[in-house]
Amino acid sequence: MIAETICAAVSAAGLGIAAVTAYRKRFLTATKIAAFALVPIGLAMTGVVKWVAHTAFSPTAWAGFGVLAIAVVLFLITRAVDRRSGMTRKERRQAAKAQRRDAVAPAASAPSLGAGSKQAAQAADAAQPKGATRQKPDDFSDIEAILKKHGI
Structure with a gap:
């Protein structure tokens, strides 16, 4: 009950200030003050003030x-x-997105060569004539091309 009385007093004071402001030919400012002055009484009439009073002590x-x-x-x-x-x-x-793409092992498509295969490659190089160049087997080039095409 006291909260509603306080809201009514605040609204009345605000409307009085708005009237004085309008008397001084500041109508736009007086309208804004009147709008703000009507808010407390509107809240009291809708029951918001009672709800706030109960909430404040909970x-x-x-x-x-x-x-x-x-x-x-x-x-x-x-x-x-x-x-x-x-x-x-x-x-x-x-x-x-780039990190997800990099999560795939980039060297997974390349054949893994152990120490024994290096020795076998050196032995094959020694067996070939000096003028001939050894070509690498192109095992995964077609797979790599497909993967690159799809952005993987």
Whole structure:
């Protein structure tokens, strides 16, 4: 009951200030003041003031406001960190896509050669005549071409 009385008094005072402002030929400013002055009485008439008065003395409501405050602080921290990184959302998405592409082993398509195969290659080079050049077997060139075509 007292909260509604306070709201009515604040609205009356605001409307009085708006009337004085209008008397001074500042109609636009007087209209803004009147609009703001009508807000407290409107809230009191809709029951919001009663709800706020009950909420103000509720420990559960204050705990809820605390949780909301923590959520807002965490959100602001993540926004600040995102901005400090200097990367836009699009750039981060492109970097993640490139990272996914790089996750595939780039040397997986190449045949693995152990120490024994090096010795066999040296022996084959020694067996060939000096003028002939040894060609590498082109085992995976067609597979590599297909993979490159698909961007892998």
